[in-house]
Amino acid sequence: MVSRLPNPWAGQPGFWAAVNRFFYPIAGPAAVGIGRPEDPYVAPLDPTCPLCAAPMADHVIERGVGTTATRLHCPPAAV
Structure with a gap:
């Protein structure tokens, strides 16, 4: 065309x-x-982890310094 x-x-x-x-x-x-x-983006009130589906509030985010990568630590899975 x-x-x-x-x-x-x-x-x-x-x-x-x-x-x-x-x-x-x-x-x-x-x-x-x-x-x-x-419409403008509206963040969810209780976001979930894309890896384990647990609430993000239960996670530990280890921020990297300089060239060190940021890491996301998921909580232990409930049995």
């Missing part, structure tokens, strides 16, 4: 502008967003 939108690269100097000028009618503008207004 060829885009009928005005080409924003028309008249711009440079090699990459020429490449973009060529591909813009074919590819069109970037597809950004979901196509409709979106």
Whole structure:
């Protein structure tokens, strides 16, 4: 499908502008967003762990310093 939108690269100097000028009618503008207004994100009141499904309040988060990774320690599983 060829885009009928005005080409924003028309008249711009440079090699990459020429490449973009060529591909813009074919590819069109970037597809950004979901196509409709979106409500702001609302965090859950009681988030659960994606690994063990226990409440995040029961977990220990060990923050890394410098180049050390941050670690998530899940609580012991109930038997």
